[in-house]
Amino acid sequence: MKDKILDALKISKYFHDPATVKVIKEISFSVMKGEFVSIIGKSGCGKSTLLYILSTMDTSYEGELFLDGQSMKNRIESDLAKVRNEKIGFVFQFHYLLNEFSVLKNVMLPGLKLAKFTDKEVEQRAYDKLKILGIQSEALKYPNQLSGGEKQRVAIARSLINDPLIIMGDEPTGNLDKKNSEVVFHIFQELAQEFNQSLLIVTHDNEFAQKTNRIIEMEDGRIIRM
Amino acid sequence: MKLKLITDVSRSFLIARWKQTLVAAIGVTFSITMFIALLSFMAGLNDLLDGLILNRTAHIRLYNEIKPSKLQPVDLSEIYKGYYNFVNSIKPKNEKAAIYNTGAIINTLNKDSRVLGIAPKITAQVFFNVGAIDLTGVINGIDAEAENLFFKFSDYVISGNYMDLKNIPNSIIMGKGAAEKMLANIGDVIQVTTARGDRIQLKVVGYFQSGIRDIDNIQSYASISTTQKLLGESDGYITDIQVKLKDILLAPALAKQYSRLFDVDATDIQTANAQYETGSFVRTLISYAVGITLLIVAGFGIYNILNMMIYEKMDSIAILKATGFSGKDVHRIFLTIALSIGIFGGLLGLLLGFGLSAIIDQIPFVTASLPTIKTYPVDYNPAFYVIGGIFSIATTYMAGFFPSRKASKIDPVIIIRGK
Ligand SMILES: Nc1ncnc2c1ncn2[C@@H]1O[C@H](COP(=O)(O)OP(=O)(O)O)[C@@H](O)[C@H]1O
Numbered sequence: 150m151k152d153k154i155l156d157a158l159k160i161s162k163y164f165h166d167p168a169t170v171k172v173i174k175e176i177s178f179s180v181m182k183g184e185f186v187s188i189i190g191k192s193g194c195g196k197s198t199l200l201y202i203l204s205t206m207d208t209s210y211e212g213e214l215f216l217d218g219q220s221m222k223n224r225i226e227s228d229l230a231k232v233r234n235e236k237i238g239f240v241f242q243f244h245y246l247l248n249e250f251s252v253l254k255n256v257m258l259p260g261l262k263l264a265k266f267t268d269k270e271v272e273q274r275a276y277d278k279l280k281i282l283g284i285q286s287e288a289l290k291y292p293n294q295l296s297g298g299e300k301q302r303v304a305i306a307r308s309l310i311n312d313p314l315i316i317m318g319d320e321p322t323g324n325l326d327k328k329n330s331e332v333v334f335h336i337f338q339e340l341a342q343e344f345n346q347s348l349l350i351v352t353h354d355n356e357f358a359q360k361t362n363r364i365i366e367m368e369d370g371r372i373i374r375m
Numbered sequence: 376m377k378l379k380l381i382t383d384v385s386r387s388f389l390i391a392r393w394k395q396t397l398v399a400a401i402g403v404t405f406s407i408t409m410f411i412a413l414l415s416f417m418a419g420l421n422d423l424l425d426g427l428i429l430n431r432t433a434h435i436r437l438y439n440e441i442k443p444s445k446l447q448p449v450d451l452s453e454i455y456k457g458y459y460n461f462v463n464s465i466k467p468k469n470e471k472a473a474i475y476n477t478g479a480i481i482n483t484l485n486k487d488s489r490v491l492g493i494a495p496k497i498t499a500q501v502f503f504n505v506g507a508i509d510l511t512g513v514i515n516g517i518d519a520e521a522e523n524l525f526f527k528f529s530d531y532v533i534s535g536n537y538m539d540l541k542n543i544p545n546s547i548i549m550g551k552g553a554a555e556k557m558l559a560n561i562g563d564v565i566q567v568t569t570a571r572g573d574r575i576q577l578k579v580v581g582y583f584q585s586g587i588r589d590i591d592n593i594q595s596y597a598s599i600s601t602t603q604k605l606l607g608e609s610d611g612y613i614t615d616i617q618v619k620l621k622d623i624l625l626a627p628a629l630a631k632q633y634s635r636l637f638d639v640d641a642t643d644i645q646t647a648n649a650q651y652e653t654g655s656f657v658r659t660l661i662s663y664a665v666g667i668t669l670l671i672v673a674g675f676g677i678y679n680i681l682n683m684m685i686y687e688k689m690d691s692i693a694i695l696k697a698t699g700f701s702g703k704d705v706h707r708i709f710l711t712i713a714l715s716i717g718i719f720g721g722l723l724g725l726l727l728g729f730g731l732s733a734i735i736d737q738i739p740f741v742t743a744s745l746p747t748i749k750t751y752p753v754d755y756n757p758a759f760y761v762i763g764g765i766f767s768i769a770t771t772y773m774a775g776f777f778p779s780r781k782a783s784k785i786d787p788v789i790i791i792r793g794k
C-alpha cells in the first residue's frame with residue numbers, strides 16, 4: 150500500500166574490542182512513508198548501534214540496508230554523506246549544535262551543503278522550520294544562549310531543513326525534563342500527522358513510545374516485538 | 376560543493392579561535408619578513424662585492440700571451456711522432472705582447488650585435504721614482520670615455536676628473552696607495568721609468584681607489600697615447616681589447632670563438648673570476664637556508680595550532696559529517712584555515728620584509744675602500760618576494776595537510792557515542 154522508505158535485511162554487527170561480540174543479530178524490519186516508529190529496549194541492547202547503521206554513519210555491518218529503494222552497501226564515503234544530507238535528518242540526545250554559528254546558520258548549514266536552493270531561499274526555509282518549532286524569535290541568538298529544550302528544537306529544525314525522507318532520533322528527549330520532552334514529542338507527532346513525515350525514534354521512555362504508531366522492542370541485539 | 380560554504384565555515388572556526396590563529400599568522404609573518412630582509416641584504420652585499428670585481432672586468436679580454444712555441448722541432452720529426460717528447464729547445468721568441476691588426480679586430484667586434492661595447496687597453500710595467508727608490512707599478516693606458524661607459528671608471532676616481540686623462544697631455548690618475556707612498560698631490564709632476572729604461576714625466580690629475588688595496592698600490596691610469604709614447608710604441612699598439620657583452624652568459628662561448636677567429640688569447644669573466652661566483656653562491660645558499668628554516672619553524676606552529684583546533688572541534692566535525700558534509704569537505708575546511716593563515720601571514724610578511732629592507736637601506740655604511748657606497752646595500756629583487764610568497768603558501772599547505780586529513784578521517788559515530 151504505502152512506500153517502503155527504509156528496509157533493513159538481516160543486519161548484524163560485531164564489535165571486536167575487547168572480544169568479538171555480536172551486538173546486532175540479524176535484524177530485519179521496514180519503515181513506511183509517514184510512519185512514526187519508536188525503538189525501545191534496555192540500555193546496552195544495541196539501539197544506538199542499530200541507529201548509526203541505519204543512518205549510514207556506521208558502514209561496518211553485515212546484511213542489507215535500503216533507503217528509498219537504494220542499497221547502501223558498498224557506497225563510497227562521499228556518497229553516503231550525500232544521502233545523509235539529502236534524505237536523513239538526525240537528532241541526537243545531546244544537542245550538538247555548532248557554537249560558532251547562530252541558530253539560523255546552524256539550521257541552514259545542511260541546506261547550504263545540499264545547494265538545492267539559493268542561499269536566500271535556504272534562509273527563508275530555515276525561518277519556516279524554526280517557526281514550526283516555535284523558536285523563530287531565537288534565530289539570531291547563539292546556541293549557548295539557549296535552554297536545553299530550545300536547543301533540541303533547533304536540532305529538530307536543522308534535521309528538517311532538506312525535507313528528509315526520514316528523521317532518526319537517538320533518545321532525543323533523554324536529556325530533557327518532563328515538560329520539554331512532551332513539547333518535543335508533540336512536535337514529532339505534528340510532523341508525522343500534518344507533514345506525513347516518517348520518524349524512527351529510539352527512546353527508553355515507555356510513555357513516549359506508547360503514543361507512537363508502532364513500537365519495535367529490542368533485547369540483546371534482537372527484535373523481540375514489532 | 377560550493378567554495379563559499381567552505382570558506383564560510385572556515386572563517387567561523389578561525390574567528391572562534393582568533394588568538395591562536397593570530398599567533399600562527401605572526402609566526403609566518405616573522406619568518407617571511409626575515410626571509411625577505413635577509414635575502415635582500417645578502418643579495419645587495421653580493422652585488423656590491425661582485426661589483427668590486429665584475430663591474431670593472433671585461434666580459435671577454437683579448438690579449439696576446441707570451442708563450443713557448445707549441446710545436447718543438449722534435450714534434451715535427453716523423454720518427455718521434457708517436458712518442459711523448461721532453462726536449463724543449465725553442466724558447467719564447469722576442470715577441471711583443473701586442474695584439475696584431477687591432478684596427479680590424481675592433482671593427483669586427485663593433486659590428487657584432489652581441490657586443491655592447493669595447494675598450495682598448497695597454498698595460499705597461501713601470502717604476503715610479505720616489506727620491507732614491509723605485510716603486511714598481513703598472514700604468515694602464517685607457518680610452519677614458521669607453522672605460523667609463525663600460526667599466527664605471529669615474530666611480531673609482533675619487534679626486535680629479537677622469538676626462539682630464541684625455542684633455543691634459545702626459546697626465547696620470549694614480550692609485551691612492553701608490554700616490555700616498557709617493558706623496559704625490561694633484562697637480563704634481565712625477566717621474567716614471569719604463570721597463571726599457573726610458574724616463575718620462577707625468578702630471579698627476581686625480582686619484583683612483585678601487586677598494587682593493589693590492590690594486591690601489593700598483594695600478595695607475597693614463598691615456599692610450601700617453602702610454603704608447605711611454606713605451607715608445609706606434610699608434611696601433613694595443614695589448615688588451617676588453618669586450619663588454621649584452622649577455623654576460625655568452626662570454627665563455629664567445630671567448631672561444633674570438634680566440635679562434637682573431638688568433639689571440641681570450642679569457643671570459645666566468646673563468647677568470649670563478650671564486651667570486653662561489654662566494655656569492657655560498658652566501659645566497661646560507662640566506663635561503665636560514666629563511667627556509669624560519670619558515671619550517673612557522674610551519675610547525677601552524678601544524679600545532681591546527682591539531683589543537685581539530686581536537687577542540689571534534690564535536691563540530693562530527694555534526695558536520697552527520698549532517699552530510701563529506702570527509703573531503705572537512706579536509707578542505709581545515710586546509711582553507713591553514714592557507715588563510717599562510718596567505719595573511721605571508722602577505723604581511725612580504726610588506727614588513729620590504730619595510731625592513733628599506734630601513735636597512737637607510738643605515739649608513741661608510742668605508743674608505745668603497746667610495747660609492749653610503750648606506751648598506753639592499754637588492755629589491757622581486758624574485759625574493761615571489762619565492763617568499765610561494766614558500767609561505769607551500770609551508771602552510773604542508774603544515775595544514777596532515778591535520779586536515781586527520782580531521783577528515785574523524786568517525787562521527789565514535790564522537791557521538793562518546794558523549
Ligand atoms: N565501540 C564499541 N566497542 C565495543 N563494544 C561496544 C562499542 N560500542 C558499544 N558497544 C557495546 O555494544 C552494546 C550496544 O551498545 P548501544 O548500541 O550503545 O546500546 P543502547 O544504545 O541500546 O544502550 C553494548 O553492550 C555496548 O557495551
Ligand SMILES: [Mg+2]
Pocket residue numbers: 196197198
Ligand atoms: Mg544508546
